Amino acid sequence: MTALLVVLGVVAAVVVLGGLWLVATANRLDRLHVRMDAGWAALDSALARRAVVARTVAASVLPGEEGEALRAAAAGAESAPRPERELAENELTRLLAELDRGGLPGPLADELTDAEERVVIARRVYNDAVRDALALRRRRRVRYFRLAGRARQPEYFEIAEPDLTTAASRPTPVTTARVLLVDEAGRVLLFQARDVGTVESFWLPVGGVAAEGEDLRTAAVRALRAETAVEPDPGELVGPVWRRRVRYSSEGRPYEGDEWYFLTELDGARPRIDPAAFAEPGVSSVGDHRWWSAAELRDCAEPVYPLQLGELLPGLLAAGWDGRLRSVR
Helix, strand or coil: CCCHHHHHHHHHHHHHHHHHHHHHHHHHHHHHHHHHHHHHHHHHHHHHHHHHHHHHHHCCCCCHHHHHHHHHHHHHHHHHCCHHHHHHHHHHHHHHHCCCHCCCHHHHHHHHHHHHHHHHHHHHHHHHHHHHHHHHHHHHHHHHHCCCCCCCCCCCCCCCCCCCCCCCCCCCEEEEEEEECCCCCEEEEEEECCCCCCCCCCEEEEEEEECCCCCCHHHHHHHHHHHHCCCHHHHHHHEEEEEEEEEEEEECCEEEEEEEEEEEEECCCCCCCCCCCEEEECCCCEEEEEECCHHHHHHHCCCCCCCCHHHHHHHHHHHHCCCCCCCCC
């Protein structure tokens, strides 16, 4: 009798533990299906947004047959049933990849890039959920006990991902020679600049983009002459004392800036300032110019580039340049 009770107890324990395992597995599978459905909803939303942006591009920029083809592809992607969705989205991806983004308005180019990035992210999140759900559903005990119930078999969404590293989206390298033009009071000349489509202003030293093959000192003197009418001998410039590397975008185009800073001090003569001569990517207009002391730079509410200008300039003027090139932000 005792042996029978022991056997029944063991069987009952096995049944209970097995039941608990099945319940836990079923709950986990249900959560994976919920995650997969949420992933598909996010992917469907990202694809729909891309189609809307594509139609906007076609309507506002592209002429004739090219615009009509893009509009048709966007409409087809939005209305295609699930079995045909991948083909329709791939056609839209192909047409967008052939698009010359350099001719798009900056905000529209940025919105299109953002929409494509969201498609890539949403697709990967959805496919990750599908992978995890399939891995659990393929287990023998899950199939034997039909824990998935009547839930549909998960399917990957296989489309060609937009190439986010096309020539239009790769940063354009820009080498700039800048001059810290300092007056007899130790103040540095800065220009107040703005970019296209923004109201915020920022302050920059004298400078200009170096032409291909142009020496940095020559480029610095050229910019100094154009913007201030000051023209020192290239050999008289001190430095380069600082170097700043920065990534930024202007009118929808990314740039990778490499800025080299030289120092020169005025001997008392006032330069003739010409803000209109200040021309470089990221600057659409120059509204003002001003001589700044280090203390004023540190208290300035607007961005000043380089960010460490107010911190490092006093030491550079007091001790002179020690011959070392320093990286600044």
